[in-house]
Amino acid sequence: MTAGARDRNTLDDATSPYLRQHAENPVHWQQWGPDALGWARERNVPVLLSIGYAACHWCHVMAHESFEDPATAALMNEHFVCIKVDREERPDLDAVYMNATVAMTGQGGWPMTCFLTPDGAPFYCGTYYPTAPRGGMPSFTELLHAIADTWRSRRGAVDDAAASVVAELRRSSGALPAGAAPVDAALLSGAVAAVLRDEDREHGGFGGAPKFPPSMLMEGLLRSYERTGAEPVLRAVERTASAMARGGIYDQLGGGFARYAVDAGWVVPHFEKMLYDNALLLRVYAHLARRTGSVLALRVAEETVEFLLRDLRTAAGAFASALDADTDGEEGLTYSWTPRQLSEVLDTDDAAWAADVFSVTDDGTFEGGSSVLQLLAEPVAPERLARVRTRLFAARSRRPQPGRDDKVVTAWNGLAVTALAEAGAALDRPEWIRAAEECARVVLATHLVDGRLRRASLDGVVGEPAGVLEDYATLATGLLTLHQVTGQAPWLEAATGLLDTALVHFADPDEAGSWFDTSDDAETLVTRPRDPLDGATPSGASSITEALLTAAALTDIECASKYAGAAADSLARAAVVLQRAPRSAGHWLAIAEASVRGPIQIAVVENAPSQLSAAARRLAPGGAVVVAGPVDSAALLADRPQIDGVPTAYVCRGSVCDRPVTAVAGLRELIERR
Secondary structure: OOHHHHOOOOHHHOOOHHHHHOOOOOOOOEOOOHHHHHHHHHHOOOEEEEEEOOOOHHHHHHHHHHHOOHHHHHHHHHHOEEEEEEOOOOHHHHHHHHHHHHHHHOOOOOOEEEEEOOOOOEEEEEOOOOOOOEOOEOOHHHHHHHHHHHHHHOHHHHHHHHHHHHHHHHHHOOOOOOOOOOOOHHHHHHHHHHHHHOEOOOOOOEOOOOEOOOHHHHHHHHHHHHHHOOHHHHHHHHHHHHHHHHOOOEOOOOOOEOOEEOOOOOOOEEOOEEHHHHHHHHHHHHHHHHHHOOHHHHHHHHHHHHHHHHHHEOOOOOEOOEEOOEEOOEEOOOOEEOHHHHHHHOOHHHHHHHHHHOOOOOOOOOOOOOEEOOOOOOOOOHHHHHHHHHHHHHHHHOOOOOOEEOOEEHHHHHHHHHHHHHHHHHOOOHHHHHHHHHHHHHHHHHHEEOOEEEOEEEOOEEOOOEOOHHHHHHHHHHHHHHHHHHOOHHHHHHHHHHHHHHHHHOEOOOOOOOEOOOOOOOOOOOOOOOOOOOOOOOOHHHHHHHHHHHHHHHOOHHHHHHHHHHHHHHHHHHHHHHHHOHHHOHHHHHHHHHHHOOOEEEEEEOOOOOHHHHHHHHHOOOOOEEEEEOOOOOHHHOOOOOEOOEOEEEEEEOOEEOOOEOOHHHHHHHHHOO
């Protein structure tokens, strides 16, 4: 990095839309890397690290208040080397410094504001800072002056504090204990019972406000119901699914879910719409629809796919990361309505009817007397609802629209591939499967460079940040799903290539079943991140375990043994999480439910698509492995002939197989046997 590059903002060539949003700031923002850290070392000044993401409302607020202000920027430039990071492009940095922020303050969030030594060691961390002191919080400029003064006058104390924080980060990033308890039906029953005790039976969901869609918990609970037949478990899933689908967190006109609701009743969302949320929710709503026949769940699944294909699909066929929370700097501008705005689009009768149906009141449920649309009950006139929704959506489309983060993230596209392919096969939507295939082809062609995954791309240009564990894991799961629904071997070959790379570079060689989130040849940070808990997305560890468990059923004996052993080791370490923190282990619960059942493997031998294979995909419980095709065309179809020349289904649980059947009724009986 030249001196001229150092004393200016260098974000204009970033592959992150979030970084590019700050390219015009008077702050001399640098991208993370050895050059920026080296400059801090040369100047003997601390690093000011700001981490956020494009759809983050408070990130925009702090940028407008502070980073766009010339006086504040001058103070930042004088006393610090300022580095801007997109948390979605560098989840490794986000994880390390979020752990530091939580350790120092007891809470975390974005924007994240951290002060580091030139070696990257954090010594003071926080989140949003206002322009004026507020509620015991200093103003941002007061903080800048205090940090700069402390750096000059108490450098020894700063170094001691940084060393202490790094030591704690390293101590807390150890592997989970293995063998805390067997992963069996008893463990899963206890985990499910603990989750259900936290259910909000009035509003749906778990815990209080703010409420995030518990997609992974719902999938895990649904699989538990399929294994046990426990109706209270299904009722909990249905209550949450219905409450979210009818609330303001769901876009009642355009489909798709917002990131979270600020209230317990799912009324007012935080308006950003993330790819990962909608992929995970598509998976569970499609699963619920085929398991229960719920018309509401089917409609939500269909509309969520429509949202993904209409609003997040890129020109190349992959999926963008998110829609912003704000429109022209205002939350909810695109989505909220007043009675008067309804009457400007609809005639008098329809406007009054729509206000009642969508809970649009004079007082409003949101800001400024406006309301976020809800659909608390299904109207008796579905044709009228469809007509009104169409007209309102058309009118809304003419409003200013939220910005889109066009960054294509490997892991989140992997989630989308899995959801689209799985739902498309089970609900007989071949066009969804084709969309999943196109996405997978784009991601593999763009993000797989010299056999290694990159994290993200923008407009077809792949970024430098390396893929992390979740990238390998969720993409592998998506490719394995495509192999199951299409029967095409290249998807399996690509998936096992990713898994073999992950086993070499991300598995802890000293702790079988434990995984690092960064590869062994990645950039060295103050600690190597390793977080087994599921959060907004499945953890890398749970995701790789899902892929390994699935691959073990789809590959030859040698590979199957390797993958099954690695999956078993991982689940053994997850037992303690399922015991002690099951609400932070939703994806682990889903995988463990599949594992306890074998997982179930259904192989349908057929020479052409048949009613039997369609029924297998519709009836299979979550986590089951289903393949169909001619004899010997896949590992699960090897040496399994048709009976009397007709399509034949073989159902196995682990290594124990039932008699083959040729009728849908017989297949149903085998699948539903507990």
